[in-house]
Structures are given as structure tokens and as C-alpha cells.
Amino acid sequence: MKNWFYIVFFVAVFGNFSGFSQDDLKLIALDTTTTKINPLAPAKAAFYSALLPGLGQAYNKKYWKVPIVVAAIGTGIYAYTWNKKKYNEYRDAYKERLLLGTQSTDAYNNQNTGGVYLSEAKLIDAQRQFQRQKDLSLLVTVALYILNIVDANVDGHLRQFNVNGKLTVRPDIYKSDTDYTQNLGVTLNYNF
Template identity: 50%
Template sequence: MTQDLEREGITLDDVTYEKKRINPLAPSKAAFYSAILPGLGQIYNKRYWKAPIVWGAIGTAVYTYSFNNTEYNRARDAFKRRRAGFTDDEFYDINGDGQGPDLSLEALQDAQERAQRDRDLSLLISIALYALNIIDANVDAHLKQYNVDDNLSVDFKPYLDLNPFTSNPNYGMALVIKF
């Protein structure tokens, strides 16, 4: 084979190959790190700017879950006490006029159901963001192993050709792919 290349004027000294070591375990390592501590897989991939985004997104979702859980427990406790006949819950006389309950049993039940629905939605969003964090770390580690060389390109160029029969110009766009 080297003789065929030399006959064509190509020597092996002219061709240089650069081997890039690829770690096949890097994607699973990045996913594992992100599963242990969200954002750690992004740091492992050297995408430091992604870690605060992950922390902010998951932190916001966890805070929203905690807030809605607190509201749910407040409404549930008041509803239970009101059903048991007590009048000392925090929603009984909010404005302090002594006129009786400001929120009815139905309003307390609606508040409880709304807070429960919001809490459950916050939990689903938290789980989805956690999974997205792991998937992002894994995919990013996979994509870092692909060859992105200057010789690989896709380009659109204007195209002009003359019709051989009518000599009319044909205009268009050409897709040029270099490997």
C-alpha cells in the first residue's frame, strides 16, 4: 500500500495522524456524578457555567415544593380542627372583628386541595429537573468525544448552471458537505 501511495507522489511523512484518547466510561461517570450531587456531572464535563443553572432550577423546584407543603399542612390542620368543632384555628377570625369564621369549611377544603395539587406538581417538576440534570451530563460527555474537525463542514452555496438544450440559466442552492 505504501508503494501505491509513493507512486502517486504521496509519502507517509506528509500525512500526520493525531490520535485522541477517548474514555468510554466518561458518560456514565458524568451521569453518576450528577445523580449523586446535581451539577457535579456538569463540573466533571468542564461545563462550569451549567452547574449554577442546575442548582438554581432544582433549588427553586424544591423550595416551591416545601412552600406548597407548608400551605397544605396549614389548611389541612385548620380544616380538621374546624370539623372537630374547634374555633381556634388561624383562619377562623382573620380580621379580628369577632363575627365568626372568615373562611368557611368549603374554602378551607378548596385551599387544601389547591395546595396539595400545587405541591404534587412541584414534586413532579423537581423529579423531572433532577432527571434532566443527569441526562444533560451524560449527553454532554458523549458529545465531547465526537470529532469536530475543520475538515468537517456543511455549507450552502448559490448554484448557477446553463441548460445545455435551451441555454437558459438554472438558479438554485447547492448543499456542499466536506468530510
């Protein structure tokens, strides 16, 4: 029952446009003499991007995307290594505190915090904070890496898409010849 409703609705809405002719509704075939389609090009671009981020974009001849991809993934890797380093510093200070006791003078506290003594709770909180930031930066870096591969694949598909001036779809407002009212329609033109 629903399918009939959709068919009747489609015919009622789109069937009344008198702006279409049989020539306008012909199926458009891709001219194989001018455009050679390589069905493996998108997969090859994705593979290159998986090997080295940005290489798939270079394969697709979108050279302006390469520095963006490299900077995005490089920033994620830098954030991960910096957070890992800070996490390890706070973890080592906490281990030293547990090993030597609370009466010890921590070399970490004197060098990195300007001589301010950090309690065990502050060291634990700092470890948790940098652990969270390290995990988040790793997650963002992996997401950017996957986005790099998907971008190369989609761009490889769109490179082969036929976009030229011969095929146009545009809305059109035209005046009816019988009662001179304005009608709204869509025209599909294909020029040979």
C-alpha cells in the same frame, strides 16, 4: 416496492450533482492521535449528576450550567416544602374545626387570615389547592432532576464529537460550464 422508489428518488435527486468529486466523498475517519475518546465519560457524567445535581455538568467542564441546575432544583424543592407547609396548616385548622365544632374561635383564622372566619368548605378547598400545588411542584422537581441527568449525559457525548474546521458541509450555487445556468448543490470538503 417502496424501497425501490426511495432508491430511485435518492439517485435522481442527489445523483445529478456534478459538484462532487471522488475526493469529496471519502469516508472521514476520526483521527485517534489527536482526540482520545473515553466511552464511559457520558455514563460517568450522568452518574455524577444523579448523585449530586450539577456535579455532572462540572465534570463535563460546563461550569456555567451548575448554578442553573442548582437553582432550578432548589426552587422546585422550596416550592414543594412551602406548599406542604401551607397544606398542613389548613389541614390542622380543619381538624381543629371538626374536633371543637363550628362555634369555636380558630387560632388559625385569627392569626393567618386577619381575623376572617373561614368556613369548612373554604378550608377543604384550600387543602385541595395546596395539595395540587405540592404534587405539581414535586413532579416538576423530579422532571428537572431527570433533565439534569440527561443533560450531563448528552453533553458528555457531545464533548467527544469531532468539530473542527477541516470538515465542512455547505450549500453551494455554481454556474454550469456548458450552458452557464446556475445549479444548486451541496459540497462536502475535508482538508488534510
